[in-house]
Amino acid sequence: MDHAHGPHDHHPGHTDHTARGGHASWRTAAQATLHCLTGCAIGEVLGMVIGTAAGLHNGATVALSIALAFVFGYALTMRGVLRAGVPLRRALKVALAADTLSIAVMEVIDNTVMVTIPGAMDAGLADVLFWGALAGSLALAFVITTPVNRWMIGRGKGHAVVHAYH
Template sequence: MPIANHAAPVAASSLKRTALQATLHCLSGCAVGEILGMVIGTAFGWSNGATIAISVALAFAFGYAFTMLPLLAAGMALRSAASVALAADSASVALMEVVDNAVMLVWPGAMNAGLDNGTFWLALAGSLLLAGAAAYPLNRALIARGKGHAVAHAHHGHGHAH
């Protein structure tokens, strides 16, 4: 089945709900990867650059995986599921990663705090909340145009973004 680059726009009555669900979905994958990357980099004493690099890579990997798994389970081919995941999540996860890592870099002491330090965890939680808040308007605008998570939504056949 060919994958279109867009889907039908979401009805105005469900746009906010769908955008919120899409943002929370993207944030969950982003958060798993970001937290895992920050923990790995911090635990091994890596540089800020290396820690951010692994965090970003893992955030995208988990974000795409969280979108692809239900599609694959429903019988979609791997190549098609990957295409849908790229269309659905790339912009949202990219924005979240920019915001999240910028906050971690500017939060005093966050990147140098150990895993047993509350500053690390508070900054990480705050950065993820701000990242989600930044991505919501983007997701809403993309979904309203039938893009972003609306592409994955079109392949689920139920009333909300997965």
């Protein structure tokens, strides 16, 4: 029998995003952060690689990385929401609500790390410093953004907005 589910209906085996008292679990927050980090990392790495390979100024490389991180971050969220049959305009609104703060925090962290590690932005694509700094910046962004996502999910915001479409 087919029936529609509301935003708060749960399926067997589906875990709730919040625990008692409106607090999200660390596991849920880490999963949401990892999802967000995936899109951010694709855009961030692509932007850094394009900017470095093209010899762009550091500011232009960072701007490109940030723009691509948002594009890929939103696109990954929208992909799942669109699969749930949500119209494009609504899916975009869901992605914006779900991911904007998380992506913004990640981008502040990882780009700050990249520009503050001496030589990281000027290192070439074959340089271990470039890739090590980039990997470290993304790892630090994950660690710092996870509590942010936990706080947002516990208040019914961020990734909690997407939960209704899973």
